[in-house]
Amino acid sequence: MVAMMRLSPADAIAEIGASSPGPGVGAFFDLDGTLVDGFTAAVHVGDRIRRRQAGIGELLGVVEAALRYRFGRLEFEHLIVRAAGYLRGESLAELDELGDRLFVERVASRLYSHMHEVVQAHQERGHTVVLSSSALSIQALPVARFLGISNVQCNHFELDEHGSLTGGIVKPVVWGSTKAAAVQQFCAENNVAVQSSYFYADGDEDAASMSLVGYPRPVNPRSGLAAVAAVHGWPVMCLASGRRGPVRRLRHLANHVRPENQEA
Secondary structure, eight states: OOOOEEOOHHHHHHHHHTSOOSTTEEEEEOOBTTTBSSOHHHHHHHHHHHTTOSOHHHHHHHHHHHHHHHTTOSOHHHHHHHHHHTTTTOBHHHHHHHHHHHIIIIIGGGBOHHHHHHHHHHHHTTOEEEEEEEEEHHHHHHHHHHHTOOEEEEEOEEEOTTSBEEEEEOSSOOSTHHHHHHHHHHHHHTTOEEEEEEEEEOSGGGHHHHTTSSEEEEBSOOHHHHHHHHHHTOEEBOOOOOOOOHHHHHHHHHHHOOOTTSOO
16 A cells, blocks of 8 residues: 655645746645635535525435435536526625625635645745636635635536526536646646646545646545545645634634725
8 A cells, every 4th residue: 555645734835935936837726625624515505594595405405416426426517507506596796795705704714724825825936826626606706815816717607698597507517627627728828837836636536637737736635536646646735624713713804804995
């Protein structure tokens, strides 16, 4: 059995500090399980349940779909489209506002502080930082704004002419091989050297993206990605829970909140 190489957050930051500076180096970050402890989608579903907007059929459908996907019997595309179907007819503007509120109330406290420091280390080197996630825009964009990440790859709701959700997702759905293709395309269009770039993620499906870059960095990897990392000698970062207590969370937000007149 091949042992995994370990990389502490301090070593990761030192490595970044010694890397080549400038926008030609990319730093791609997954969201759920990588920047955030847990799944941002669960926060949104939980909010719908608390506000009694999710009926028993929706709740059971989401649970069933999630379980089937977990065991590999449902394509991710079907899962995310099914979830979007429950929001058909809702206003994207209102969902964006909800996403911002839920970030402050429930997601900010789950950010991994060490990963925030890794993001900042790349930004200080002038690297091109990208949030590359299979999450939906209402989950990914608030995190990206908070971390000062302007480049975001994520899934988007399909809209009608009134800005309301049709129940579909814009194709191609970002996940696995399509995420890897999006990373390649981004690098080609933005003069980013793939072999000089970093990719941080936890999911098995992100092995395809990590195989592209010169510095694959699994973070709290699931079993499949951990096995791939061991075979290829990719150093693994293992982080403790990112959740903060209420006092620490408020202090953290106060130090990083955007001025009211700053553009989103």
